[in-house]
Amino acid sequence: MNKLLSVQDVQDRFVERYRHVESDLVRDIERCVCGCDYGASSWTTVDEIQLIIALLGLNEDKYMLELGAGTGWPGLKLAEQTACQALLTDLPLDGLEIAHRRAATDGLDEKVAVASASGSLLPFPTASFDAVFHSDVLCCLPEKKEVLEECRRCVAPGGCMVFPVIFPTTNLSAEDQQLVLDGGPPFGEIEQSYPDMLAQTGWEMTKQIDLTDQFTQSMALMDKKLTQYSGELDNLKGQEIAAEERCRRANAVRATVRGILRRELYRAIPA
Ligand SMILES: C[S@@+](CC[C@H](N)C(=O)[O-])C[C@H]1O[C@@H](n2cnc3c(N)ncnc32)[C@H](O)[C@@H]1O
Incomplete structure (x- = not known):
């Protein structure tokens, strides 16, 4: 059974994860999923990149801000494909250092910068980015x-x-709520829908796309790969961490199969 995670627990989990993302096995699994x-x-997924580029309207004249950029996916790919200028931000530096190295390897160091920043207190001037992702x-x-308010403040007029994002469906039974806690993202639950939150934070939603089917397939594939390589992953990450991840993914598969976890993509412009 999962416990409720604190903000610090979530950050620690990401940092732990970033320790292994450059290993051959983890890369192979990621390529597969x-x-x-x-x-x-x-x-x-890589198949969603062209859609995101089109919706963001990215090109070499645009300046993109990515929040929660982790180790550089998908911000680095967006910069590589469009030649836009990109600023990748996240809280822990651990992931951003990996992103920074990858940017140099991929010849993107002129185009891409990284900075530690909280999404709820962005240290950037008002209206400084054409695109936020x-x-x-x-x-x-x-x-x-x-x-969402900080993103609204930082986006330029005419930007988007x-x-x-992943979220549970509404009116869940106690059992389903527990499954969402055990298998869903750490702060997946919402009190209002994302369209409502956008409307209340100064945004006009212009697109809402259901990505749940792809997400369900990816979850199932990840679950399969984690089981297939369980011995190797135990050795790499430690038995406790690897087993916890397997358990979480198995619960996520159960939740997606029951149709209680969704993934949707939104595009919004300043209202
Ligand atoms: C699901 S990961 C996404 C990472 C990467 N962009 C990717 O697609 O693989 C979510 C990221 O959000 C970051 N994050 C969590 N809380 C944050 C906050 N308050 N401000 C900025 N980033 C945050 C985490 O550190 C983590 O890297």
Whole structure:
């Protein structure tokens, strides 16, 4: 059974995860599940990249801010594909250091910078970015509306924000609520829908796309790979951490199969 995680627990879990993302095995699993090898901890797949680029309107004249960039997925890929200028931010530096190295390896160091920043207190001037992106970040933090407000403040007139996010369906039984806690993202539960939150934080939603089917497939594939390589992953990550991850993913598969966890992508412009 999962315990309720604190904000610090969640950060610690990401930092622990980033310790292993450059290993061959973890990269192979990531390639198999999401089609990339940047150390993804969100569920954005390589097949979703062109859609995100189109929705963000990225090109070499645009300046993009990514929140919760982790180890660089998908911000580095967006910068590589469009030649946009990108600022990748997150709380722990551990992931950003990996992203920074990868940017240099991929010849993106002129285009990409990294900075430690909280999504709910962005240290950037008002209206400084053309595009704002975050991938499954709002379901990893409690202060969702504060983050949406900060994104609104930092986006330039004529700019936009795009983000996928995971959330549970409403009116869940106690059993299903527990399954969401055990298998869903750490702060997945919401009191209001994302369209309502967008409307209340100064945004006009222009697109809502259901990505649940792809997410369900990715979860099932991840679960399969974690089981297939359980011995190797125990050795790499330690038995306790690897077993906890297997258990969480197995619960996530149960939740997606029951249709109680969804993943949607939103595009919004300043209202
Ligand atoms: C699901 S991961 C996504 C990482 C990466 N973008 C990817 O797609 O693989 C969520 C990220 O949000 C970050 N995060 C959590 N709370 C945050 C906050 N308050 N401000 C900024 N980033 C935060 C975490 O550190 C983590 O790297």
